[in-house]
Amino acid sequence: MPQPRPPLPALAAPARPLSATQVRILDLLSQAQRPLSAYDLLGKLRSEGVNAPPTVYRALERLMREGLAHRIESLNAFIACNMPHHHDLAAFAICDHCGTVAEVRDTDVEARLGHVAARSGFHVTKATVELHGHCAACSGKAHGHASARETGHTP
Amino acid sequence: MPQPRPPLPALAAPARPLSATQVRILDLLSQAQRPLSAYDLLGKLRSEGVNAPPTVYRALERLMREGLAHRIESLNAFIACNMPHHHDLAAFAICDHCGTVAEVRDTDVEARLGHVAARSGFHVTKATVELHGHCAACSGKAHGHASARETGHTP
DNA sequence: ATATCGGATGTTATATGTTATCATGCTTCT
DNA sequence: AGAAGCATGATAACATATAACATCCGATAT
Numbered sequence: 001m002p003q004p005r006p007p008l009p010a011l012a013a014p015a016r017p018l019s020a021t022q023v024r025i026l027d028l029l030s031q032a033q034r035p036l037s038a039y040d041l042l043g044k045l046r047s048e049g050v051n052a053p054p055t056v057y058r059a060l061e062r063l064m065r066e067g068l069a070h071r072i073e074s075l076n077a078f079i080a081c082n083m084p085h086h087h088d089l090a091a092f093a094i095c096d097h098c099g100t101v102a103e104v105r106d107t108d109v110e111a112r113l114g115h116v117a118a119r120s121g122f123h124v125t126k127a128t129v130e131l132h133g134h135c136a137a138c139s140g141k142a143h144g145h146a147s148a149r150e151t152g153h154t155p
Numbered sequence: 156m157p158q159p160r161p162p163l164p165a166l167a168a169p170a171r172p173l174s175a176t177q178v179r180i181l182d183l184l185s186q187a188q189r190p191l192s193a194y195d196l197l198g199k200l201r202s203e204g205v206n207a208p209p210t211v212y213r214a215l216e217r218l219m220r221e222g223l224a225h226r227i228e229s230l231n232a233f234i235a236c237n238m239p240h241h242h243d244l245a246a247f248a249i250c251d252h253c254g255t256v257a258e259v260r261d262t263d264v265e266a267r268l269g270h271v272a273a274r275s276g277f278h279v280t281k282a283t284v285e286l287h288g289h290c291a292a293c294s295g296k297a298h299g300h301a302s303a304r305e306t307g308h309t310p
Numbered sequence: 311a312t313a314t315c316g317g318a319t320g321t322t323a324t325a326t327g328t329t330a331t332c333a334t335g336c337t338t339c340t
Numbered sequence: 341a342g343a344a345g346c347a348t349g350a351t352a353a354c355a356t357a358t359a360a361c362a363t364c365c366g367a368t369a370t
Contacts (some may be wrong), residue, residue, distance in 0.1 A: 073228040121291025130283040138275030
């Protein structure tokens with residue numbers, strides 16, 4: 001991968017700029033309307049010279065560290081973060097029919113969870129909250145469910 | 156060929172008894188103090204003649220269908236259910252230090268989640284709530300964290 | 311009894327997901 | 341220039357999960 005590589009570190013060390021691959025992956029995640037697996041991403045990037053899983057995983061790691069992406073545990077897939085400000089304690093509403101994922105935040109839920117945990121002396125460092133079901137758009141429709149997952153077949 | 160409709164199994168047998176393998180796996184899960192992966196289980200069962208992943212996964216499927224076991228998404232592992240009555244909407248507090256998992260229930264959290272979802276027209280069929288952190292016992296201790304996962308080495 | 315069906319299992323192979331390791335090269339700091 | 345740090349590349353291994361197809365068994369219906 002040839003880097004155009006912005007020669008400007010300028011801003012002090014706290015966060016170095018994202019690499020080309022990292023930006024690319026964040027783009028792909030943002031444009032996808034549904035979570036993408038590491039292999040989905042790899043598939044889309046092969047034509048651009050990325051051809052090994054570790055590259056993808058490393059980029060995802062970085063993006064998650066910076067709060068720019070989330071991992072959806074129950075799908076083994078990744079999405080871009082809508083609201084990069086508060087990256088802790090996000091919850092996701094995943095439509096099992098059309099595959100869309102809505103990032104949801106509710107302070108009460110957070111508070112309640114913290115409360116419940118604290119009551120038993122448990123100290124929470126990270127919460128995974130994933131709601132599966134049907135989104136508003138899909139709720140009326142027939143429930144014979146569809147693919148809801150990237151296929152990877154080149155269109 | 157579409158079958159012409161099976162002639163009604165009398166009283167739809169609500170639950171046939173568990174098979175030997177299914178019982179065995181439920182046992183193993185109950186005795187383990189931490190979640191076991193499908194391959195952990197397979198390892199323990201090889202000496203008993205079970206030697207292929209599908210068998211294990213199929214048994215787990217059944218157990219989960221009956222609400223006797225849960226899958227911990229963030230660990231890709233399984234635990235027996237403490238309270239087989241209400242198998243929906245359970246939450247788990249997972250100690251990343253010692254590996255224990257506490258099944259937690261709190262009606263307020265459930266209500267809140269349902270609420271949040273409903274507000275946006277989302278219909279929840281299954282919720283995954285997994286809290287990672289340190290349990291009361293481990294909270295004071297040094298945070299240099301340990302294995303917290305079955306090794307599979309022969310005991 | 312016999313045909314049949316559903317469920318569970320076995321067997322083999324493969325798909326999907328994730329990580330370790332080692333090598334290389336670029337950028338920045340000194 | 342040299343050292344440190346980080347991103348990448350390449351290869352391989354490991355871990356997790358499912359597909360496809362065959363067999364077996366027990367319950368039923370005819």
